[in-house]
Amino acid sequence: MRTLLQAATDYAISYLDGLGTRSVAPTPEAVDRLKVFREPLPDGPTDPAIVLRLLDEYASPATMAMAGPRFFGFVIGGSLPSALAANWLAGAWDQNSALYRVTPATALLEYVALGWLLDIFGLPAACGGAFVTGATVANFTALAAARHAVLAGVGWDVEANGLCGAPPITVVAGEEAHPTLLKSLGLLGLGRRRVVRVPVDSQGRMRPDALPPLPKPNIVCVQAGNVNTGAFDPIREIAPRVHAAEGWVHVDGAFGLWARTAPSRAHLAAGIEDADSWATDAHKWLNVPYDSGLAFVRDARTLQAAMAVTAEYLPTASEERNPSDYTPELSRRARGVEIWAALRSLGRSGLSDLIERTCRHARRFADGLTAAGHEVLNEVALNQVLVSFHDPGTTLRVIADLQAEGTCWCGSTVWQGRTAMRISVSSWATTDADVERSLDAILRIAARHRR
Ligand SMILES: Cc1ncc(COP(=O)(O)O)c(C=O)c1O
Numbered sequence: 001m002r003t004l005l006q007a008a009t010d011y012a013i014s015y016l017d018g019l020g021t022r023s024v025a026p027t028p029e030a031v032d033r034l035k036v037f038r039e040p041l042p043d044g045p046t047d048p049a050i051v052l053r054l055l056d057e058y059a060s061p062a063t064m065a066m067a068g069p070r071f072f073g074f075v076i077g078g079s080l081p082s083a084l085a086a087n088w089l090a091g092a093w094d095q096n097s098a099l100y101r102v103t104p105a106t107a108l109l110e111y112v113a114l115g116w117l118l119d120i121f122g123l124p125a126a127c128g129g130a131f132v133t134g135a136t137v138a139n140f141t142a143l144a145a146a147r148h149a150v151l152a153g154v155g156w157d158v159e160a161n162g163l164c165g166a167p168p169i170t171v172v173a174g175e176e177a178h179p180t181l182l183k184s185l186g187l188l189g190l191g192r193r194r195v196v197r198v199p200v201d202s203q204g205r206m207r208p209d210a211l212p213p214l215p216k217p218n219i220v221c222v223q224a225g226n227v228n229t230g231a232f233d234p235i236r237e238i239a240p241r242v243h244a245a246e247g248w249v250h251v252d253g254a255f256g257l258w259a260r261t262a263p264s265r266a267h268l269a270a271g272i273e274d275a276d277s278w279a280t281d282a283h284k285w286l287n288v289p290y291d292s293g294l295a296f297v298r299d300a301r302t303l304q305a306a307m308a309v310t311a312e313y314l315p316t317a318s319e320e321r322n323p324s325d326y327t328p329e330l331s332r333r334a335r336g337v338e339i340w341a342a343l344r345s346l347g348r349s350g351l352s353d354l355i356e357r358t359c360r361h362a363r364r365f366a367d368g369l370t371a372a373g374h375e376v377l378n379e380v381a382l383n384q385v386l387v388s389f390h391d392p393g394t395t396l397r398v399i400a401d402l403q404a405e406g407t408c409w410c411g412s413t414v415w416q417g418r419t420a421m422r423i424s425v426s427s428w429a430t431t432d433a434d435v436e437r438s439l440d441a442i443l444r445i446a447a448r449h450r451r
């Protein structure tokens with residue numbers, strides 16, 4: 001076992017060492033070589049060292065260098081060394097981190113991390129919290145608590161009786177809500193299409209003047225950080241109206257919530273503390289390994305009411321917090337350990353530096369592109385940049401050439417009818433030099449396509 005695990009460490013270290021110099025996208029040749037895996041299941045065992053070597057030889061070169069410093073697609077962080085190392089160790093522990101009495105170390109680390117997270121986000125210390133797989137499930141989890149609470153408010157027990165015959169809930173979200181928020185609502189039986197959508201402004205921010213009537217029971221979902229523009233819904237204006245109507249305010253802050261930890265960006269997320277529940281990702285801006293998301297609910301009892309289970313064979317009775325009392329899963333890996341390690345190693349100043357630095361990089365991209373005469377479509381207040389290279393065809397050709405050239409990787413989007421390239425700077429590993437090198441590549445390729 002020692003030799004095998006040592007080999008895995010060596011492979012992983014040389015993989016990470018090579019990320020700065022290899023093409024960010026895998027080459028077509030590397031992807032072609034993946035065909036080695038298309039084989040029937042062997043009849044007998046294979047030496048684990050050979051199994052591992054297959055992965056290193058054929059899979060590693062065909063990965064996208066998402067853990068590297070110049071991947072700017074989607075909203076994707078790398079893995080902080082502290083978080084990756086903690087992930088390896090926690091993997092070796094292999095704890096089913098559901099119940100304190102069975103897995104006290106990981107349950108306690110998660111509890112401590114929860115307290116730190118509520119502190120850095122400026123949310124009430126008594127919030128319930130769930131460590132889940134990502135923002136999609138974090139939205140699902142928090143909205144399950146919302147569904148419980150608003151129906152309990154009109155005398156309906158949704159956990160016992162389901163939704164058949166329940167009073168209808170008015171659910172509201174902005175026109176630019178993330179599609180996974182609608183998916184989460186659909187999974188909760190609240191319907192993707194019956195959500196009342198609120199018109200937005202040029203940055204995708206919900207227009208508070210366009211908020212619909214809010215009969216009881218109701219849930220209003222606001223967004224902190226639009227995936228294209230980085231913009232925040234004006235929660236300061238929305239929350240009091242929802243609360244006056246005895247409704248529930250939920251914040252999808254998949255990455256935007258982290259703005260709260262950076263002095264120069266915190267104003268963007270002002271008022272978010274007035275909501276009833278929040279969802280965010282740790283695998284985006286905190287830079288912990290996949291998969292890692294977080295849900296927080298002001299009234300912890302509502303989250304527990306939606307999620308906790310008991311059984312004779314489970315030692316659920318405990319003075320201490322049971323992680324699975326708050327999550328859709330019972331059996332679960334101890335993903336709180338990586339979050340604890342990331343926060344413990346960064347400290348407050350390291351975390352705010354990470355957020356400030358990536359926002360600064362985004363600003364540099366925007367300034368460099370604008371100076372070269374390209375149109376930046378969004379107000380670059382956070383870590384997202386949208387740039388158009390004239391017409392849709394040219395923009396898509398620039399993106400395709402950039403991805404093939406390999407210096408960096410950016411994706412495409414259509415923002416309010418305009419085809420654009422997205423640059424999302426979320427990785428701890430990106431340096432000023434990486435930004436300059438990537439900007440040079442983008443400008444060089446765009447110049448080739450200039451009309
Ligand atoms: C605002 C928002 N909500 C939800 C999600 C979904 O997050 P995940 O893919 O971690 O489930 C994203 C992903 O980018 C997002 O930007």
